Amino acid sequence: MEQPPEILVQLIDGLDRAGRIALGWLVSPAAWSQFALLAVSLLLAVYLTRRVLPVLRRLIDPGEAREGLFAGVRLGLMRFLPLLMPVIAYGLTALGEELTRSLFGSGAVIAFGKRVFLFIAARILVREVLREGFLHLLGRYVLIPVAALYALGILDDITLRLEETVVQLGNIRFSVMALIRGVIAGALLFWLGSWSNRQSADYIKAQPTLRPATRELAVKAAEIGIFGASFLLLMSIMGIDLTAVAVLGGALGVGIGLGLQQIAANFVSGIILLVEGQTTVGDYVELDGGEAGTIVKMTARACVLETFDGKWIVVPNEHFITSRVVNYSDQGSANRYEAVFSVSYDTDINRVPAIIEAAVSALPFILQKPDGPDCELRGFGDSGVDFAVEYWVNGIDDGRHKYGSPVLFAIWNALKAEGIEIPYPHRVVELRQPLAVPA
Incomplete structure (x- = not known):
């Protein structure tokens, strides 16, 4: 039986x-x-x-x-x-x-x-x-x-x-209870770490006295500290010798030296950007490669630029350190732009600056400080006399906020109202031989 x-x-x-x-x-x-x-x-x-x-x-x-x-x-x-x-x-x-x-x-x-x-x-x-x-x-x-x-x-x-009940994987032996304890403790610790990270990030970002770059750096430092402590505590709970972490750190250093140089460079560049604060969230920047947009997010690896048409461009942090970057400063700051135009050679050019400066000054977004509109003679072109008017606005002409178009409309309307001709290209054709006239 x-x-x-x-x-x-x-x-x-x-x-x-x-x-x-x-x-x-x-x-x-x-x-x-x-x-x-x-x-x-x-x-x-x-x-x-x-x-x-x-x-x-x-x-x-x-x-x-x-x-x-x-x-x-x-x-x-x-x-x-x-x-x-x-x-x-x-x-x-x-x-x-x-x-x-x-x-x-x-x-x-x-x-x-x-x-x-x-x-x-x-x-x-x-x-x-x-x-x-x-x-x-x-x-x-x-x-x-x-x-x-x-x-x-x-x-x-x-x-x-x-x-x-012991499970053996090669030279590694652990009990089923240790595995269950590690899974439960790991899930709980990293959930607690995520919750603590969110709370600390919300608290740090709510501090108005800190610069945006300092806030981002503090958020990243808190995140690394929280999850690092959670990882070490989990290793201790599972009974894993923490000297193995030192061995893992050495192996990670070798890996960085062999194949992760770019990741390490971007990480260090991100820390430098956050510490210096010369480029931060909210800045409108333009890189040598042609990328331009508002920085909406800074991570440990890259910065995210948002263009005026809603596209996101991910730019590695290293590019902000090793290449030339044009920073149009924070949102809301004053910036100067210019609009180029021409008038006919028959025009009394002495009247043009006053007419254009008055027309541009009437626009509601034009600033009078640090300087009002300034119309300058730039040169004598092939078809007309070249002028440019410089003006200051409170913001960035990034495509979303279009200041140039209203300024050009104001120039056109002002010149037309004064009867000043805006020239178009003229060409003189010289005939070496007379044309044959049909009988």
């Missing part, structure tokens, strides 16, 4: 032991006294919760003040109020366990009840408090099963079995 599977044998044996324990509790006076203590603890916990909960709600509720650090903390504490009843019941059963062990030398029943209250607290925590997607998922599939195994009193046995 074939032997049944080992897991079935263990299950039957466990059920048999549970049945014997339950039967022993039914006939034991000490067990009945512990059941009575459990019932009293539950009723007292419900009574205390009904009396204490309204008081705590009045003390913690921030009222209409829903913004600010302290209001956020108080709102967060209010989410934990549903845990009040099982926590009080857990504390009362803990006191009852100490009492029964001192009187009867046994407290298995009330200890089981205490673990059940802890399981109830875990369920309420997942259902009422951990509403975020990741934490809710982690609580549902990790915390509640662990609490259930602990309540049944078999968590230690399962943990021991998982510790004894």
Whole structure:
């Protein structure tokens, strides 16, 4: 006759032991006294919760003040109020366990009840408090099963079995329990790191006294510090010797020396850009390669330029260090532009500067400081007299904000109103021989 599977044998044996324990509790006076203590603890916990909960709600509720650090903390504490009843019941059963062990030398029943209250607290925590997607998922599939195994009193046995089950990959040996612990701790640490990184980034970017470049540098430094600490803590939790990190760092240095020079150069260039602050988010820049746009994002590897037509150009940070960059300064600063035009040789050119300067000054976006419009004679061309008017505007003529077109319209209208001709190219054709006239 074939032997049944080992897991079935263990299950039957466990059920048999549970049945014997339950039967022993039914006939034991000490067990009945512990059941009575459990019932009293539950009723007292419900009574205390009904009396204490309204008081705590009045003390913690921030009222209409829903913004600010302290209001956020108080709102967060209010989410934990549903845990009040099982926590009080857990504390009362803990006191009852100490009492029964001192009187009867046994407290298995009330200890089981205490673990059940802890399981109830875990369920309420997942259902009422951990509403975020990741934490809710982690609580549902990790915390509640662990609490259930602990309540049944078999968590230690399962943990021991998982510790004894060893997986070997080449020269690396680790237990299944270490792997599970590492996966859970890693997911929790890096979620916490992402949350902390978002909070710190929002806080740093909200500081008006810091320059944009300093804010970006502080955000990157906080991000590296948070995730670096999370990685080292995860290595410690998994039992990995941190000297292996030093070996990994040496291998990374060799890799940078052999094939990652550009990545390292861009990373260092990004740090230099952030520290110097000569180029930062919001600047309109033009590079030697022809790339031009507003810097909308600076990362560890590259800067992202947005053109006036909405396209994004990713430019490696190294280009900002090793090539010539024209920076039209921050948004909102004054910039000078010019518009070129010509008039006919028949024109009294002494009248032109005053006419054009008055017409351009009338435009609403033209600045009078640091200097008003200035019309200059540039030269005598093939078809007409060349002029240029220089003007200042508060912004950048980047294609999205088109200042040049209204200025040219104003020049045209002013010249037409004064009867001044704008020439077009003339060509003189000289005939060496007379044309033959047909008879």
